[in-house]
Every structure is written in structure tokens, then in C-alpha cells.
Amino acid sequence: MPAREPSALRALPVWPDTWYVVARSADIARGAVIDGAIARRPYVIFRTAGGELGALDAHCPHMGAHLRSGEVLGDRLRCPLHHWTLDRTGQVCGAQGARRQGVHAWPVAERFGLVFLYPGRGAPPELPRTDAEDYAWITGEPVVLDTDWRAMVINGFDLQHMLTVHQRALTAPARFSRTGQGALRLEYATRVTPGGGLENWLVKWVSRDRIRVRQTCHGTIIVLESDLGRTRSCAVFGFVKTDAGAQAHIAFGTPRNGPLWRLRLRITRWSFLSFLRKDYAVIEKMRLKLDGVDDPGVQNLSAYLRSLPELER
Numbered sequence: 001m002p003a004r005e006p007s008a009l010r011a012l013p014v015w016p017d018t019w020y021v022v023a024r025s026a027d028i029a030r031g032a033v034i035d036g037a038i039a040r041r042p043y044v045i046f047r048t049a050g051g052e053l054g055a056l057d058a059h060c061p062h063m064g065a066h067l068r069s070g071e072v073l074g075d076r077l078r079c080p081l082h083h084w085t086l087d088r089t090g091q092v093c094g095a096q097g098a099r100r101q102g103v104h105a106w107p108v109a110e111r112f113g114l115v116f117l118y119p120g121r122g123a124p125p126e127l128p129r130t131d132a133e134d135y136a137w138i139t140g141e142p143v144v145l146d147t148d149w150r151a152m153v154i155n156g157f158d159l160q161h162m163l164t165v166h167q168r169a170l171t172a173p174a175r176f177s178r179t180g181q182g183a184l185r186l187e188y189a190t191r192v193t194p195g196g197g198l199e200n201w202l203v204k205w206v207s208r209d210r211i212r213v214r215q216t217c218h219g220t221i222i223v224l225e226s227d228l229g230r231t232r233s234c235a236v237f238g239f240v241k242t243d244a245g246a247q248a249h250i251a252f253g254t255p256r257n258g259p260l261w262r263l264r265l266r267i268t269r270w271s272f273l274s275f276l277r278k279d280y281a282v283i284e285k286m287r288l289k290l291d292g293v294d295d296p297g298v299q300n301l302s303a304y305l306r307s308l309p310e311l312e313r
């Protein structure tokens with residue numbers, strides 16, 4: 001008989017009622033259709049000839065064909081089976097439209113080079129944002145790990161692992177707060193300790209060993225803003241449960257100023273990825289357990305996640 005899931009973990013939503021990052025903008029060319037599911041709700045996303053995204057329930061309102069092999073015609077999606085067409089609002093177009101109800105259109109948006117999807121049926125919450133104005137963004141390859149997505153999001157707030165995994169020592173107590181959007185914010189400062197490899201050496205040099213981080217969790221999404229003194233950077237992570245475990249989409253940003261911003265952007269991506277590889281190595285195959293964990297970051301994030309409403313399944 002399988003072991004029972006620990007109660008502290010069971011209290012956290014598997015599918016919180018928030019925005020989800022489901023793809024990179026570059027993954028959906030004009031005329032392309034992708035599909036997926038959130039909380040067992042299948043969806044398709046298509047990009048119109050004009051470049052806009054539409055997101056709809058995945059099954060055609062006529063006889064239920066899956067729309068992932070549909071064809072984009074102008075600003076509409078044509079069902080592969082009998083060629084009914086749907087617009088981005090989910091309405092059936094043409095002669096059939098008068099007789100048939102359409103499908104639900106999911107709120108969809110693009111930011112930071114990522115595609116955000118809201119699976120709830122009410123009005124969507126405000127999209128996660130950063131204070132970073134005029135940033136240039138670059139995305140990383142999506143990461144799939146055999147673990148719980150909540151292990152990935154909690155890792156970002158796990159203060160103890162900053163030293164053991166990342167060789168970064170806190171230089172002051174971490175501070176927690178709620179933003180105007182209701183998101184959970186963690187602010188902390190660290191310095192580099194020996195043994196962290198090239199990435200830590202570079203960060204230490206650039207920051208003069210004063211690394212300040214502001215990290216905000218919006219349910220399944222974390223916005224991390226770091227201030228390294230001479231340079232600022234940002235990373236946006238979107239986590240989602242998958243059949244294989246958990247998937248993360250990531251975007252990295254730096255200010256678009258000076259002649260070297262492209263180089264700085266690539267160094268930022270490299271630096272974040274070096275940092276994250278250490279997390280992936282220890283989170284892979286992790287079976288998350290929260291009972292009795294006393295790390296204040298883990299406790300605060302758990303309490304925040306517990307407060308989020310869950311999507312109906």
C-alpha cells in the first residue's frame with residue numbers, strides 16, 4: 001500500500017487558481033497551434049496571422065474533435081473535422097455560428113517572452129509584473145524534473161539551502177511581506193562563501209559581495225529581482241505539474257542600456273542557469289515532505305500557498 005501523503009503537503013493546492021506559464025512566445029509561430037491541459041482542462045493556443053494569441057477549450061463545439069490539428073485561417077481556428085471555424089473569443093463563425101454555442105476562451109497573455117494562461121472561469125488576477133522597466137528578455141530551455149512542482153517553487157524560498165547548495169550566506173534576517181497584488185515577497189541579502197564555482201566568483205566580483213534579492217511568488221510563478229550593485233537582473237519562473245513531474249519555463253532579463261546589453265543578457269542567463277543547475281541536481285526525484293520543517297522561508301511560502309484557492313477538477 002502506498003504511503004499516505006504527509007498532511008502539511010496535502011494542505012497545499014496542486015492546481016491553484018492563478019496564471020500559469022505554459023510556453024515560450026517563440027514556441028508559437030504565426031499559424032501554429034499548441035495544446036496542453038491544466039487541472040485536466042484541455043486547451044489549445046493558436047497564433048493568428050496577425051500575431052495575436054487565442055486560447056480555447058480544446059474540443060470543437062460541433063462533435064468534439066480536438067482542435068490541436070486545426071488550421072489557423074487569418075484570425076480564426078478551423079476545426080480539422082468538418083471545418084467549423086472559431087474566433088479568439090470562442091465564437092463559432094459563419095453559417096453554423098447562429099445555431100451553435102461556442103467554447104470557453106481562456107485569458108492568455110505574453111510577457112517576458114513567455115505565454116501566460118489563466119484556467120479559472122472568473123476574472124483573471126493581475127498578471128505578475130516586475131519593476132524592471134525597459135528590460136531586455138531572453139528565455140531558457142524549459143526544464144522538466146521528476147518531482148512535485150511545489151518542490152520547485154518552495155526551493156526558491158528555502159533559506160537554509162542558500163548556504164548548503166549555493167554557497168551563499170545570509171547577511172541579515174530575511175523579510176517577508178505581501179504585495180498589493182496579494183503575492184508573497186521575500187527580500188534577503190547574501191554574500192558568497194567558498195566553493196561555489198565560477199558563477200559565484202563572478203557574482204561576488206560584480207556585486208562586491210553584496211547580493212540583494214527580491215523574490216515574489218504569485219502562486220505558480222516566481223519573479224526574482226537581483227541587485228548586484230553594478231548590475232541588476234531578473235528571472236521569471238513559471239511552474240506547472242505535468243505527467244512527468246513538473247515543468248519550469250524561465251525568462252531572464254537585464255536593463256537594455258549601454259552598448260553591451262546583449263552580452264550582459266547572455267551572461268545573466270548563464271549565471272542564473274549555473275545557479276539553477278545546483279537546484280535541479282538536488283530536486284530531481286525529490287519526494288516533497290513538509291511536516292516539521294522549520295525553515296522560515298518554507299513556512300511562509302507554505303502558508304501562502306495554502307491560502308490560495310484551488311481550481312475545480
Ligand code: FES
Nearest residue numbers: 060062063079082
Ligand atoms: S467536430 Fe469540429 S466541425 Fe465537426
Ligand SMILES: [Fe+2]
Nearest residue numbers: 155156165279
Ligand atoms: Fe536554489
